[in-house]
Amino acid sequence: MSAVIDDHGHADHAHGPAKGLMRWVLTTNHKDIGTLYLWFAFCMFLLGGSFAMVIRAELFQPGLQIVEPAFFNQMTTMHGLVMVFGAVMPAFVGLANWMIPLMIGAPDMALPRMNNFSFWLLPAAFLLLVSTLFTAGGGPNFGWTFYAPLSTTYAPESVTYFIFAIHLMGISSIMGAINVIATILNLRAPGMTLMKMPLFVWTWLITAFLLIAVMPVLAGCVTMMLMDIHFGTSFFSAAGGGDPVLFQHVFWFFGHPEVYIMILPAFGAVSQIIPTFSRKPLFGYTSMVYATASIAFLSFIVWAHHMFVVGIPLVGELFFMYATMLIAVPTGVKVFNWASTMWQGSMTFETPMLFAVAFVILFSIGGFSGLMLAIAPADFQYQDTYFVVAHFHYVLVPGAIFGIFASAYYWLPKWTGHMYDETLGKLHFWLSFVGMNLTFFPMHFVGLAGMPRRIPDYNLQFADFNMVSSIGGFMFGATQIFFLFIVIKTIRGGPPAPAKPWDGAEGLEWSVPSPAPYHTFTTPPEVK
């Protein structure tokens, strides 16, 4: 094992990073790679966001105004794919790269060269994916869930590039996950037992296991598509004896754990931030660990709640309905623990805390709409309406994305050595908060009233709510440019940050100076 980490043997050359562009291309430093991941994720966030702006502009008023329906379909598809695989997942991997070694007292990630490779696969994958938008037949238009036969028999030519891009992203995530597991299991500082690990490390460990369990299934799924399209097999083609419903089973066997892959690291981050700004230790640490593990386990046995209307038998409907509702129990434990941590704490509301508290409240709204969707007979009505869109945006935007924002503000002083501008940070929070609620709350109503998702036009009765959603959407979108400004401003200057800028913070990452030196913990710290 030491052969692997001693790669950049620190004895004989300088400690600083190499100079110029090649520093970033060839780097094996976990902080550099974390930074690359975070910037990449932010670029994808803006790209996926601009697709969303096209969608909201078209839906601003009923009727077809701005784009062709065919292009609208490509926008909904690419928005979903870019946000899930390009923005949220890489942002969490970036946070993992930066923070896990600092939090467990490791000098670097366990497999630094693989780390470099898994990052650089991502720009390649997304170049491939996004380039399909410029091909004659257009890019993927079958939704981020790419149900067969839409994505096989009736797919545009570019589907092959899409499949290849998914393969690359999958390989990247799998390598990233292996790296995280290897780092956490093998490189902890002496005394850092599993049950002393910060929760962010715990949730990432569990996420990494989810990743290596389901990303290969996704790879299998797109491989079957590839074979159906090019090699004459009939996995998903009824004409040849296959079954399109099988596609949905395979996809959601990946897809449901995937939604937890996107939220568990945010759970972890919030579990770091809330105790800091409540100036109390996290309430129920052990139960948090077990709750996370049970959520991960349960996520494997609920996938068919996405398929209540495909005609599964009654016992199936019941099983998946109750299993899904069961997930609300460990999730409830978490929300309870966060609330108890805040209870009677001496709380202050710096920007990371604002995002974290909003996370707890708004994520719970998403959990409740999830419970409504879990009721099979009710879902017959909700399926494929804007209610589902409202649900998953409430768990993903104030869930995953706010979790990432909270982490970014929380650790920016450690990354840059400067304090961000608190007033601007708070402004970013409030604009995001108002913008996202304006965008997604009305979707509950239009969804319950029956507005279908993924359609560029709608009935007149939905006009007012959609206009509100669009205005909120533009507001949220513009606000993120403002976030970019805040981050750049912080990198370039600002009050110098002490090693521990938050008086209530705990953990090894605050024992190194800010900005964190290029190499940290080359001699492992002693953990009591």
Add this chain to the structure above:
Amino acid sequence: MADSISMKKLVTRLLGVVVAMFVFGFALVPIYDVMCKAFGINGKTAGQYEGEQTVDTSRQVRVQFLSTNNIDMPWDFYPKHDELTANPGAVNEMIFIARNPTDKPMSAQAVPSIAPSTAAAYFHKTECFCFTQQVLQPGQQIEMPVRFIVDRDMPKDVKHLTLSYTLFDITARHPPVAVNTGG
């Protein structure tokens, strides 16, 4: 860490999990088929039935017939009658008509499905045009029989069955070579 296993071993094990899960993805295909058969859940009917049953004259079941063309399938395709009344155990027959109105020879595959799906296991086809592929020359029309037995043991609460066929154009996959009117 003293208690940690070597990096090589750990990474090999994790890669093992990855490979196993990739294989598992493909294993879902046969698992799905087995589950569907075992529980009779997706309305798929079994292959040719060889058995015989005595007729239960005390009970009658309404059997309806549906025909659907998959997207872009230009054939005319319909049953001679919309429905019939069957006694469990007896052999019934319905004729489906197919015509190729285009000016090219084409091949087609019909895929059957039973609703309610729980009854699929009790619906036995002794003969069906869906067991083979159909090849029709331009303008050709054929009559295609399906013969079936509704099982005597079918749950009593099922009084009404629907047999539905979807006709797929498989010309690209199985170019029509021989002139064969199917059966």
